[in-house]
Amino acid sequence: MRLEGPSEAAGCAIFGKCEFANPGGSVKDRAALGIIRDAEARGELQLGGTVVEGTAGNTGIGIALVANARGYKTVIVMPDNQSREKMDTLRALGAELVLVSPTKFADPNHFVHTSRRIAEETEGAIWANQFDNTANRKAHLETTAPEIFDQMDGKIDGFTCAAGTGGTIAGVGMGLKGLDENVTIALTDPHGAALFSYYENGELQAEGNSVAEGIGQGRITANLEGAPIDTQFRISDQEGMEWVARLLREEGLCLGLSSGINIAGAVALGRKLGPQARVATILCDTGFRYLSTLYNPEWLREKDLPVFDWLG
Numbered sequence: 001m002r003l004e005g006p007s008e009a010a011g012c013a014i015f016g017k018c019e020f021a022n023p024g025g026s027v028k029d030r031a032a033l034g035i036i037r038d039a040e041a042r043g044e045l046q047l048g049g050t051v052v053e054g055t056a057g058n059t060g061i062g063i064a065l066v067a068n069a070r071g072y073k074t075v076i077v078m079p080d081n082q083s084r085e086k087m088d089t090l091r092a093l094g095a096e097l098v099l100v101s102p103t104k105f106a107d108p109n110h111f112v113h114t115s116r117r118i119a120e121e122t123e124g125a126i127w128a129n130q131f132d133n134t135a136n137r138k139a140h141l142e143t144t145a146p147e148i149f150d151q152m153d154g155k156i157d158g159f160t161c162a163a164g165t166g167g168t169i170a171g172v173g174m175g176l177k178g179l180d181e182n183v184t185i186a187l188t189d190p191h192g193a194a195l196f197s198y199y200e201n202g203e204l205q206a207e208g209n210s211v212a213e214g215i216g217q218g219r220i221t222a223n224l225e226g227a228p229i230d231t232q233f234r235i236s237d238q239e240g241m242e243w244v245a246r247l248l249r250e251e252g253l254c255l256g257l258s259s260g261i262n263i264a265g266a267v268a269l270g271r272k273l274g275p276q277a278r279v280a281t282i283l284c285d286t287g288f289r290y291l292s293t294l295y296n297p298e299w300l301r302e303k304d305l306p307v308f309d310w311l312g
């Protein structure tokens with residue numbers, strides 16, 4: 001859909017792909033379905049088997065839904081600093097939830113390594129491995145990219161989004177370039193992530209901090225390898241939150257912070273491409289998933305983020 005406030009700010013046309021409208025409420029439903037279908041096609045997953053994954057939550061929700069529909073069990077490993085709503089949702093869907101402390105990737109107890117170990121130790125289980133399983137980006141290459149292209153009537157000049165696994169930016173980037181090689185693909189990186197500097201000067205260097213869930217990567221995952229990134233922006237949580245507030249008040253869209261950061265990136269890309277440009281980004285998930293955080297005045301004050309004036 002066309003986003004009016006962002007279009008006005010950029011001086012060109014900005015569009016948001018409504019991934020919050022997927023059955024699990026986020027863009028990650030696509031990776032979940034793609035990874036499970038791929039494991040089935042390779043004969044790795046049998047009826048009654050288990051899908052194990054380490055996730056900030058959204059991939060887990062997608063996996064739990066797909067697994068329920070196809071006769072598998074779900075085990076989700078998640079850092080305990082993610083929103084309570086995502087944990088409650090996973091439990092409600094019947095997933096077994098394993099909470100771990102948020103640690104650096106190098107720590108053997110990191111949620112990704114913990115999920116791999118559980119998969120290895122569980123009979124009939126697969127490890128979804130969304131970061132390095134390229135069935136993730138393939139799902140975006142085959143579905144998200146052509147949908148965006150068609151929904152924009154084949155007239156698109158730029159696309160941008162932030163990376164968690166990198167599946168969306170790489171898959172959509174590759175897919176759009178395949179449909180029109182002139183589309184500019186931009187990475188929008190939150191603070192605290194290392195990809196902006198990597199695409200800028202080849203060095204993985206993080207700067208600052210972000211409370212955005214689901215985005216912010218410190219390494220080149222297999223999904224990011226060969227991603228056709230033409231340019232990059234670094235966006236603060238403050239900028240992202242301003243867009244979250246504006247989209248809610250002006251356009252009736254209740255979104256998570258990664259969507260706000262994506263919109264800030266799309267505005268930056270639109271300004272760079274000029275007044276004729278048509279730029280698309282991803283509205284990744286619903287804000288209803290963050291009522292206890294992004295929409296909670298105490299939490300916002302604790303994180304030094306501006307409190308929406310209607311929250312008091």
Ligand code: PMP
Pocket residue numbers: 026027028056058059162163164165166167168169213214215256258259284285
């Ligand atoms: N936004 C949110 C809310 C997410 O949960 C994720 C996935 N972790 C992303 C954006 C990034 O998507 P990807 O993993 O495809 O880079």
